[in-house]
Amino acid sequence: MTDLSDERMALISILAEHSPANRIGRTQVMKFLYFLQVLRDVPLGYRFTLYSYGPFDSDVLADLANAEGLGVVDSTVIQFSGGYGYEIRPGRNADWLRERAARFLQRYRPDVDWVMEKFGSLKSGHLELVSTIVYVDREAADNGEELSLDEIAEIVHEIKPHFSHDEIMNFARWLNGQDLLEAAA
Numbered sequence: 001m002t003d004l005s006d007e008r009m010a011l012i013s014i015l016a017e018h019s020p021a022n023r024i025g026r027t028q029v030m031k032f033l034y035f036l037q038v039l040r041d042v043p044l045g046y047r048f049t050l051y052s053y054g055p056f057d058s059d060v061l062a063d064l065a066n067a068e069g070l071g072v073v074d075s076t077v078i079q080f081s082g083g084y085g086y087e088i089r090p091g092r093n094a095d096w097l098r099e100r101a102a103r104f105l106q107r108y109r110p111d112v113d114w115v116m117e118k119f120g121s122l123k124s125g126h127l128e129l130v131s132t133i134v135y136v137d138r139e140a141a142d143n144g145e146e147l148s149l150d151e152i153a154e155i156v157h158e159i160k161p162h163f164s165h166d167e168i169m170n171f172a173r174w175l176n177g178q179d180l181l182e183a184a185a
Helices: 004-018 026-040 058-069 094-100 102-119 124-142 149-159 165-177
Strands: 049-051 054-056 073-080 083-090
Touching: 004 026, 004 058, 004 073, 004 083, 004 094, 004 102, 026 054, 026 058, 026 083, 026 102, 026 124, 054 124, 058 073, 094 102, 124 149, 124 165, 149 165
Parallel strands: none
Antiparallel strands: 049 054, 073 083
16 A cells, blocks of 8 residues: 555656656656646645746655655756756666556556656746646636636736746647636637
8 A cells, every 4th residue: 555655756756757858857847747636637635836937836845855765766966057957867766666656657647648748848947837827727717717818828927927928828829729728718
């Protein structure tokens, strides 16, 4: 019998292994788990709130730290010209935890594949934007609001002014065309 924390840590190692680059960063971990929970109804138990880089839950970072400590994932700091990031890969004990969480992972494997197909090739900045669009949409839907794509884009632009209105609209249209927005009129 596994607990939710084991299942979430095993899932992080699967996400890292099945990403197009066979590794992911912290932003990707956060956003992929958000998409799994919100868009695919995978019962992860996170409580995402809007933060600087989009939807965030500190429990994701706690799960990631625990997974690192158990050797389920390995995390390496990498330097960029503008700062640093993390490169997360499956660790030496990934198979051990995956075996413990096999039933959960098997049940939600199609959802992992779906998230990777839809979002796996997006860079961190675009994941930040797309997840924020989904967050704004879900907040409106939860409040019984119906918004036009332009209204969604305006709200997102207020939250993320470093993205242009056109860029936000392009991703909002794409998400809506994929039937991933609920409040969009």
